[in-house]
Amino acid sequence: xxxxxxxxxxRKRKITTAMLLLPATAWYAVLLLMPLVFIIVFSFGExxxxxxxxPAFTLENYxxxxxxSKAFFNTMTLAPIGTIACLLIAFPLAYYLALVxxxxxxxxxxxxxxxxxxxxxxxxxYAWIFILSGQGxxxxxxxxxxxxxxxxxTPGAVLIGIIYIYLPLMVFPIYVSLEKLDTRLLEASSDLGxxxxxxxxxxxxxxSIPGIATGSMMVFILLxxxxxxxxxxxxxxxxxxxxxxxxxxxxSRNWPxxxxxxxxxxAIMLFTITVYMRFMAKLSGGREDVSVM
Amino acid sequence: MKxxxxxxxxxxxxxxxxVIFFSFNAGKYALDFQGFSIRWYAKALSNPFIMEALWVSIxxxxxxxxxxxxFGTMAALALQRLKGWKRTFYDSLIYIxxxxxxxxxxxxxxxxxxxxxxxxxxxLAFLAPLFDGTAPKLSLGYISLIAAHSLFTMxxxxxxxxARLSGMDRTLIxASEDLYxxxxxxxxxxxxxxxxxxxxxxxxxSFTFSFDDFIxxxxxxxxxxxxxxxxxxxxxxxxxxxVNVIGTVVLLASLILLFAAQIxxxxxxxxxxxxxxx
Numbered sequence: 001x002x003x004x005x006x007x008x009x010x011r012k013r014k015i016t017t018a019m020l021l022l023p024a025t026a027w028y029a030v031l032l033l034m035p036l037v038f039i040i041v042f043s044f045g046e047x048x049x050x051x052x053x054x055p056a057f058t059l060e061n062y063x064x065x066x067x068x069s070k071a072f073f074n075t076m077t078l079a080p081i082g083t084i085a086c087l088l089i090a091f092p093l094a095y096y097l098a099l100v101x102x103x104x105x106x107x108x109x110x111x112x113x114x115x116x117x118x119x120x121x122x123x124x125x126y127a128w129i130f131i132l133s134g135q136g137x138x139x140x141x142x143x144x145x146x147x148x149x150x151x152x153x154t155p156g157a158v159l160i161g162i163i164y165i166y167l168p169l170m171v172f173p174i175y176v177s178l179e180k181l182d183t184r185l186l187e188a189s190s191d192l193g194x195x196x197x198x199x200x201x202x203x204x205x206x207x208s209i210p211g212i213a214t215g216s217m218m219v220f221i222l223l224x225x226x227x228x229x230x231x232x233x234x235x236x237x238x239x240x241x242x243x244x245x246x247x248x249x250x251x252s253r254n255w256p257x258x259x260x261x262x263x264x265x266x267a268i269m270l271f272t273i274t275v276y277m278r279f280m281a282k283l284s285g286g287r288e289d290v291s292v293m
Numbered sequence: 294m295k296x297x298x299x300x301x302x303x304x305x306x307x308x309x310x311x312v313i314f315f316s317f318n319a320g321k322y323a324l325d326f327q328g329f330s331i332r333w334y335a336k337a338l339s340n341p342f343i344m345e346a347l348w349v350s351i352x353x354x355x356x357x358x359x360x361x362x363x364f365g366t367m368a369a370l371a372l373q374r375l376k377g378w379k380r381t382f383y384d385s386l387i388y389i390x391x392x393x394x395x396x397x398x399x400x401x402x403x404x405x406x407x408x409x410x411x412x413x414x415x416x417l418a419f420l421a422p423l424f425d426g427t428a429p430k431l432s433l434g435y436i437s438l439i440a441a442h443s444l445f446t447m448x449x450x451x452x453x454x455x456a457r458l459s460g461m462d463r464t465l466i467x468a469s470e471d472l473y474x475x476x477x478x479x480x481x482x483x484x485x486x487x488x489x490x491x492x493x494x495x496x497x498x499s500f501t502f503s504f505d506d507f508i509x510x511x512x513x514x515x516x517x518x519x520x521x522x523x524x525x526x527x528x529x530x531x532x533x534x535x536v537n538v539i540g541t542v543v544l545l546a547s548l549i550l551l552f553a554a555q556i557x558x559x560x561x562x563x564x565x566x567x568x569x570x571x
Contacts, residue, residue: 016476017371018371020370020371021367021368021371021372023363023364023367023368024365024367024368024447024451027364027443027447028386028390028444030440031402032386032389032390032398032444033386035401035404038401039397039401039404053404053408089301092294093297093301096295097298100294101298112306115548115551116305116306118501119309119544119547119551120505120543120544120547121505121507122505122521122524122543123524123540123543123544124308126524126536126540127309128308130311130312130315133532135325164304164305164308167301168305222394224394225393225394225397226394227394227395227396227508228507228508232528242396245396245397245400246400249400249404255404258400262397262400266394266397269394273392
């Protein structure tokens, strides 16, 4: 008698759980899974005479990807360079925030790093068009005799944009791992006569590797799919995979080719994430993960 | 070290400061400062295209934030109870929807919806006699835009609420159950009040994301123009102080929402968790 009562409660719980998940499931099915299935199916199809998609099964779209190799090249050079640049600039700041600055100011300074990340990406990128275009920094440099320096629409401009936009995302995880660091270890190291630089190399740096790895990974993943920064600061000259994707879809109206682009981008990203997860699992041995949320 | 930190903060805030500063330019050209004036604010306020875009942005952000908060909270509550492959399945969906590039989401949603509409519309045409000769027709617009925005923000809500749920005191819920409160009553009287600040913070972040989004709106909005899409097309025509005005308004709007969210997510947290979270 009592078991059937428990069964009833169990079934009721199951129904409630299913009902609670229903809207989310519908959303994911229609707006995430269905579009991704479309992309995969389309990537094996053929372009119709007026654009769009004609059902077929061909690998031609994937074979044609090398014709746009410049987009892959730009992405695969500027994304790692941008990530490393962010890391080099972010690490000293994270170190300062976690270990040097007075506790009183720490939270305020930390919030000041995060805030720009949550404000309009478009406006922040646009601010750099403003600075790097002919009337901005080049004009200022012109007053000091450095005439004719072109900044906007160069790889350098895209790199500055990347650093500017993604710096906060790199600072935060490094800060978290440095803040957790047991300062007694640093004291022990110096008590044993290690010079500060050696303490940094042998204690601080190894212990901050989880934060460095998380920050680098997040920045790198987001950079691979970047669209706005190259679009606005690269002016069609320095373009990423995302920009080529848009061009193929909207300008050439070649949906199957664009779909092959998108599928390849997602595949590269999933591969990178998997490698990263393996690496992290090995590194931390099941330790709690560092997250931005 | 101190100077280095100062330099990084200047680097982070100078561009934003310049946009705000030049929005008060009296002159006609964006970078040629002719004196302090709010005339471009007046001009932007009386530009019907800008006001229309602002209104579209607010409507879309509000509705998509409501949807994603309600559905995301429901999902977060349910996911606590799931185990095994089902749990892994939903975790991967949340994970994929957050990490996949916005540009891929935008374009795949666009082609999926357009293809789907092309497939359904001929069938809807048969219904024409029921609607005085004009058949209902599915097309891109508010609904597709709101749906696409709420996909990403829903995952965001789930992540935020799950973090909150896992840090929540279970003993109160158990006490309520021991005292024979029905599950729904326990939810309303115990769980919901504890979750409320996190729910509201998640709502504000969803609103901010939708309000700031450019890529998805650019592809999925159909004939509607949101404020970021308007900014993007104005920049193509050339930079004027008017663009700086809209940029300033957008920046300030997200700043205000952000601080509200930050304050709310700290309410009700124990002092110990306060600084470590976010």
